[in-house]
Amino acid sequence: MTVATDPIAELRSAVSRAALALRDGEPTGPEPTLERPPKAELGDYSSNAAMLLAAPLGENPRDVAARLSAELSEQLGPDTVDRIEVAGPGFVNLFLADPWYRRAMASLASAGETLGPIPVTSPERILVEFVSANPTGPLHVGGGRHAAYGDSLVRLLEAVGHEVQREFYVNDAGGQIGRFAASIAARMRGEEIPEDGYEGAYVAALGERIAAEGIDPTDLEAVGSRGIELILEGVRGTLDRFGVRFDNWFSERDLYSRGEVDAALAQLDQQGHTYRSDEALWLRTTTFGDDKDRVLIRANGEPTYLAADVAYHWDKLERGFERLVDILGADHHGYVARLHAAIAGLGADPERFEALIMRLVHIVESGERAQMSKRSGDFVALDELLDDIGVDATRWFMLWRSHDTTVDLDVELARRQSNDNPVYYVQYAHARIASILRKAAAEAGEVAVGAGVETSDTALEPTERELIKRLLEFPGEVREAAERRAPHRICTYATAVAADFHGFYRDCQVLGAEGEGVERSRLALALLTKRTIAGGLGLLGISAPERM
RNA sequence: GCGCCUGUAGCUCAGUUGGAUAGAGCGUCGGUCUACGAAACCGAAGGUCACAGGUUCGAAUCCUGUCAGGCGCGCCA
Known part of the structure; x- marks a missing residue:
């Protein structure tokens, strides 16, 4: 197998060598850049090396650039460089010769189908946790953005050589599950949805289905479990259709049944970061930069969401992942500091934890933003959007903006099968x-x-x-x-x-x-x-x- | 009040570990199908990069302050 030389790296190292030669071999400060200039008239590639060298040499940047050009011409030869110009404040602009371009094409050809993304120098075992939507309703478009982003991020990380797994954390324990079960049961009995309940039409449909299966509406445990199962089936189906496949679905309940929550709390206690106050068990997150301490076990004996999450992240670390990436909704960003603190409190390096904050998607139609609230049931389901504009358009419009900015998805534009799209x-x-x-x-x-x-x-x-x-x-x-x-x-x-x-x-x-x-x-x-x-x-x- | 994020063209946004005359899509206006796909191409108009200072050869980018918006500040998740 022949390894074609990287034509860009070749130029870059020539620039570095030339810069070094001007300094008589004495190492310079920052590496000079090699980049595409803003306009074609300014050459194919350009370097700021002369500007960087001017200060240490005590010379005019343009004079340095002239010497650098001469040095570079000699090094590279006519087979690579057509001519070199000095421009602006002292940029060295390279105009490359056709043989260089032909070698570049040969290099691309030899890289094969993958076109050779550059591997990172130190590959990591990474766990990317994303979507993790509460299993109390169908996936909506916000979840779809998380899914598209997380999935694409994993593909990118894998492309540069990391070993990555996709994980979905199922919040199948806690208070909202109780409210969910109560809402379904109320529908089954033809009663009003309780305060703070779930009102979507799908809740009534679930109730009918669960009733048909002969489950007793007074058995909230059974109703809730079955409800979650059915919702998760739907979520899996939607994600599958969207082309997002998880390596692992991690259940919050399992953390409890395996005793991992207790174990994690014991670990925190052993590290001396917990204390009791007002009948509750607290984690001293302020030690690690949080603005107040946080409750792990409530006065009534119930563990908080944080307690489970500490156990979950402890579990991730125990599984040997070197980097934990959590993709969180913008409404959870206040949670990051305490999770960071909790990981430090467990005795792990908090730098291994990385929270990425996703902002909202607004579906825009006729200039109107559709609102999304799962509680009221008034949201746009991802399935609906996929029916409307298809998988490719959905993924594109959810990915083409930074995760850190709100996306307005104009369905009228996305729907068009025309040159405007x-x-x-x-x-x-x-x-x-x-x-x-x-x-x-x-x-x-x-x-x-x-x-x-x-x-x-x-x-x-x-x-x-x-x-x-x-x-x-x-x-x-x-x-x-x-x-x-x-x-x-x-x-x-x-x-x-x-x-x-x-x-x-x-x-x-x-x-x-x-x-x-x-x-x-x-x-x-x-x-x-x-x-x-x-x-x-x-x-x-x-x-x-x-x-x- | 405190914390995080954001402020770039009419709209939605790229560009932000300092580089040259700040870009794209949509929208507006005008051109191009007798060669390989017009879902394309070419051109025009459109900017105090929120504002004010500072750092330096050079700032949309870094620092400070101000203004505006979003989100968070639970023994909810």
Whole structure:
């Protein structure tokens, strides 16, 4: 197996070497950047190395840049660099030669289908817990955003080499379960829903079903358990349809039945972080930066949600996960500090715990925001949205914004199967390429990208160069998106790839292109683009259709 | 009151571990189908990057303060 050199890394290290040479081998401060300049006239890649060196050398940045350029020209040679210019305050701008581009294509081709996302240096065993919606009602669109985000994040983390599991925490214990059972039982008996009960139409449907199964409405335990089971069946079905599969469904009840809550409390006690006051058992979370201490066992002897959650996270750590990622709704962000404190209190490194806060999704139709409240039953079910706009559009619109910002999902836009809909833009580029490749295959057999991409000596068009540079960004984008827990970056990137492809397609005839090896080279570029788009969409859990 | 988050084009948002003339989609206006998919492309209009200071060669990005909005501040989950 041949390992093609990374063409970007090659340039980067040349810049570093040149910078080092100017300092007579004495190490400099920050690594110089190598980035795409804002405008094409400013070259293919550009470095701030001269500006960084100017201060320690005590020279004018532009003079340093001039020397750096000379050094770089010599190092890289005409086979890589066409010319180097100094611009602005002292940027060194590289204009690359076609042979470099052809080597870059060969490098992409040799990376194969995966296009070689850069692995992290220290892979971790990570548990990502997400959705974890209370099993008291169908999944709504907010849960759908959690699902899309969590799932895509896991795909990203796996792509860069982490070992990751998806987990759904089922809150099947506690007060809201009692209210849920009481609400179902009330419906079964034809009574009013109690105060603080669940009022959705699905509660009545559950009641009918449970009654038909012969369960006694006065047996709240049985009603609640069966209700949860039925809700979870539905939630599983919705998630399955959405393409989100969990490795593990973790039951809160099991924590109690296995004695893990007691064990976790004992551990906290042993570490000296608990105390009794006002009949309750408290956790001294203020030791670890929380603004007040928190109750673990109420005065009435009932454990709090926190007690179970401490046990749950203790369990995660015991299972050997090196990093615990919790995706939480914005309304739970106040909870993070105490959980952080609790993990520290158990004696674990709290840095291993990472809470990601998800903000809301608003469904917008005719300029109106639909409200979502599970208690009142007035919410938009994820299933409804999937019926309306489909899985791909739903995932796209839930992922294309940072998790840290509210999403307004305009269903009228998402519903359109037309050129206004940004979802299809990327998919269309993929389908268009597939169509070209089908035609090429029909005429001359399967298209291959391996050999031959380097041989043509016809000059590349500017849009071909743009596209190649864009494709080269893929591994870095994936790594960045994973590190920053930011799947939406992949949406942005995929859109850019599609735009660059359309530009290339506009300017460059592919099939029947004139010139020695030009058609072959362009077909290879089209195929590499197709792989990149499919790779990007795959990380988002969105299909890459051959036809639309 | 305290804490966290947010404030970028008409709308919804990218860009935020400091880089050059701040971008995309939608919306508006105008062009392009006799070559490989017009679900596309090209062009125009549209900005005090909330405001005020500061740090420096350079700030949407970092620091301080102010204003505005969201969320949280339970022996609920």
